[in-house]
Amino acid sequence: MNVAFDHLVHLTERPEQAKGSFEQLGFTAIHGGRHEAWGTYNALCYFAPLxxxxxxxxxxxQTANACQNPLIARLVADRQEGxxxxxxxxxxxxxxxxAVQLKSKGFTPIGPFSGSRQRDDGKLLTWAMLFIRDDTDGACRYPFFIQWDERDDVRMNELAPLMRHANGAPSLSSVSVYVRRLDRAVNSYRRLFDLPAANVGRDEAGTYAELTVGGVSLRFSQADEPSSTRPFACRIVGSKLQRRLELAGGTYIFSEL
Known part of the structure; x- marks a missing residue:
């Protein structure tokens, strides 16, 4: 499956405050815009390569609660946890x-769904999103897939200034995710992306099983019951920072390597 890591979604009551926290650390971050059909708005921080x-x-x-898009439905549900x-x-x-590939592997794709956001400069961004029905009995949550209506090279050229940061040349290296059944979650992701066996490692959160997909490492950690299956940390490497930031319920780990 030919995919690249696109983005990590961080639910927060005040995206502008998260943006400000990153700016104070030397990151370039921007106000994104409103998703009128979803009842949401966002702020963004870009890293190479896209x-x-x-x-x-x-x-x-009211709009968010009535929205049928699975991403927004998940956000509304997650909001109950904070x-x-x-x-x-x-x-x-x-x-x-x-979608055809997913079906051939026995998955049930949901969508595609269309999405759009109008930037402050008036440009309308559009995309399509594809989701996967849970077949793990809640052991983990699957990612979703996105196709932008502009080519990667066009977006890369336009977004290049936003990938320049005063604190170095940072990039998103790993995402740590809690799962309820480690073996089942890892095997489901291996089947999804045609991956070899997971590597075992240890970091600040303890022992994890790691799979590398689309340029990023996914680190799966067994959650203590009862617990959600949300991502809980991400690592950003390549900056001059050496610190850990607890921000709006998420953990950011910054390091040179």
């Missing part, structure tokens, strides 16, 4: 073919 963190908040509760990371997405350049 990945980003999305801080997303609810602007219109702020924190929610989901992550992989980018594809052929979402229809991806």
């Amino acid at each position: 990945s980003y963190i999305e801080w997303i908040g609810i602007a219109d509760e 702020n924190g990371f929610s989901q992550f997405a992989f980018r594809t350049n052929d979402i229809q073919q991806l």
